[in-house]
Amino acid sequence: LYTETVMDHFTHPRNVGEIPDADGVGEVGNAKCGDIMKMYLKIKDDRIEDVKFETFGCGSAIASSSMATELIKGKTIEEALAVTNKQVVDALGGLPAYKLHCSVLAEESIKAAVKNYYDRN
Amino acid sequence: LYTETVMDHFTHPRNVGEIPDADGVGEVGNAKCGDIMKMYLKIKDDRIEDVKFETFGCGSAIASSSMATELIKGKTIEEALAVTNKQVVDALGGLPAYKLHCSVLAEESIKAAVKNYYDRN
Numbered sequence: 194l195y196t197e198t199v200m201d202h203f204t205h206p207r208n209v210g211e212i213p214d215a216d217g218v219g220e221v222g223n224a225k226c227g228d229i230m231k232m233y234l235k236i237k238d239d240r241i242e243d244v245k246f247e248t249f250g251c252g253s254a255i256a257s258s259s260m261a262t263e264l265i266k267g268k269t270i271e272e273a274l275a276v277t278n279k280q281v282v283d284a285l286g287g288l289p290a291y292k293l294h295c296s297v298l299a300e301e302s303i304k305a306a307v308k309n310y311y312d313r314n
Numbered sequence: 315l316y317t318e319t320v321m322d323h324f325t326h327p328r329n330v331g332e333i334p335d336a337d338g339v340g341e342v343g344n345a346k347c348g349d350i351m352k353m354y355l356k357i358k359d360d361r362i363e364d365v366k367f368e369t370f371g372c373g374s375a376i377a378s379s380s381m382a383t384e385l386i387k388g389k390t391i392e393e394a395l396a397v398t399n400k401q402v403v404d405a406l407g408g409l410p411a412y413k414l415h416c417s418v419l420a421e422e423s424i425k426a427a428v429k430n431y432y433d434r435n
């Protein structure tokens with residue numbers, strides 16, 4: 194049902210937690226299941242220096258966000274904004290079709306966190 | 315958003331895992347989010363000697379199943395079948411309304427596991 198990469202990121206999620214002095218924070222909700230994803234960005238010279246996430250969502254949401262944070266860490270804001278849901282799912286080796294809605298939280302929360310960063314500055 | 319009891323059972327779920335020589339196994343899916351819950355029962359003299367669960371579901375599903383397994387452990391089959399979704403949610407101190415569908419998995423998987431036990435015997 195789930196690839197080894199999904200199981201790895203589910204059981205050992207990367208970048209879980211909070212960044213208390215984050216430069217941008219994004220929180221998005223999932224209309225389908227009611228879950229919430231919170232993304233914290235530390236930004237320096239237009240680059241994602243650090244990123245962490247918190248969620249109460251399911252295994253697919255955790256694995257997707259874990260992978261997404263790995264994909265954007267160290268990248269420029271522009272590069273981070275270009276990361277799509279499809280890239281995250283591909284990097285995971287795929288997700289069951291009925292769990293794709295969970296992975297959308299990752300992309301949306303990155304965009305919300307960057308928007309929050311721009312709003313602050 | 316979530317009670318201390320929910321957070322406790324989410325971060326330290328009780329009875330997680332598999333019982334390889336289970337006497338009854340129940341697997342149910344959630345139509346709303348596509349998540350799956352698997353419940354294993356070890357039964358002796360009509361009593362739930364041991365119970366474990368596995369899921370890829372969200373925090374509410376994990377907390378509900380953790381609490382449900384605690385509620386039925388050591389009980390008779392009849393008592394276990396009488397455990398309702400409402401009792402599980404009450405024992406957790408409540409869940410947000412839009413996450414109630416997650417807790418239903420716990421009750422349904424117990425009933426499915428007992429049914430599987432009867433089918434085998």
Ligand code: FES
Pocket residue numbers: 226228251344347348349371372373374375415416419
């Ligand atoms: S959202 Fe699927 S079990 Fe909670």
